[in-house]
Amino acid sequence: MLGIFALDPVNFTLSQLLYSFDDLPYGKSWSEWTISWWKWRLPLSSSNDLQYHRFDHNVIFLPYSFVEHKETDLIMPAGKDLFFPTITAINSDREDKRMKTDQDLIRWSKEDVGKVAEREVTLNSQRFEPVPVCSEPFYAEYPPCNRWNVTPGSSRAICSGYWTFIRGLSAGKYEIHTRGLCLAGKIKRESYYSLTLTAD
Numbered sequence: 001m002l003g004i005f006a007l008d009p010v011n012f013t014l015s016q017l018l019y020s021f022d023d024l025p026y027g028k029s030w031s032e033w034t035i036s037w038w039k040w041r042l043p044l045s046s047s048n049d050l051q052y053h054r055f056d057h058n059v060i061f062l063p064y065s066f067v068e069h070k071e072t073d074l075i076m077p078a079g080k081d082l083f084f085p086t087i088t089a090i091n092s093d094r095e096d097k098r099m100k101t102d103q104d105l106i107r108w109s110k111e112d113v114g115k116v117a118e119r120e121v122t123l124n125s126q127r128f129e130p131v132p133v134c135s136e137p138f139y140a141e142y143p144p145c146n147r148w149n150v151t152p153g154s155s156r157a158i159c160s161g162y163w164t165f166i167r168g169l170s171a172g173k174y175e176i177h178t179r180g181l182c183l184a185g186k187i188k189r190e191s192y193y194s195l196t197l198t199a200d
Helices: 030-044 102-114
Strands: 059-061 069-077 081-092 116-123 126-128 131-134 138-142 153-166 172-182 187-198
Touching (some): 081 116, 081 138, 102 116, 102 153, 116 153
Parallel strands (some): 059 081, 069 187
Antiparallel strands (some): 116 126, 138 153, 172 187
C-alpha cells in the first residue's frame, strides 16, 4: 500500500517521492483530495496562523496562508503523506453571482488555472513542478467572518490550483518552499515550511 514506508529524499528520486496526477492516493482522485483540503481550510479562512491538519492515519494537510509571504515551523509525525497547494483559489455563487451553474464553475476553474504564471516547489532544495488540479463542483460551507466577506452558509463551489502530494518521509528535518504567481503578479503566494518529522 502506498504511503506506509517512510522515505529518505536523499536516496529516492523525485518521481518516487511524489504522487503523479494519474495516481489515486488511497483510492481518491486529486479532485477529491483538493475538495477535502478546502473543506478543512474554508471554515478557518480568517486565520493565517494554522498548524497542520491530520486528515487521517495516512495523510497530513499542510496549512496555506492567504498572504504574500509566510514562514511556518511544524513538528509532526514521520511517515505520513503530505498534501498542500502552491497556489489555490475557490469560487462559488456566493462570491460571484455569475456562477449560476456547475458549467459556469467548471469554466472559471479552468480559466483560473491558466492564469497562474509561475509556480514551483522545492523539497530540501530539490525543485519540482506542482500538479494543476481543477476540482469537480461541490457543496462548501462558508463560515461567519470569512475572508471573502460573503454571507455564511452552504454554496455550490469549485476550487482550482497547483498541488503537491509527497509520500511519507522518514524522521528528520525538511525545508519546503512554495511559490505561486498569477493575474500578472497581482496575487503572490510564497510559503516556507520548516518541518521536523518525528518517529512515533
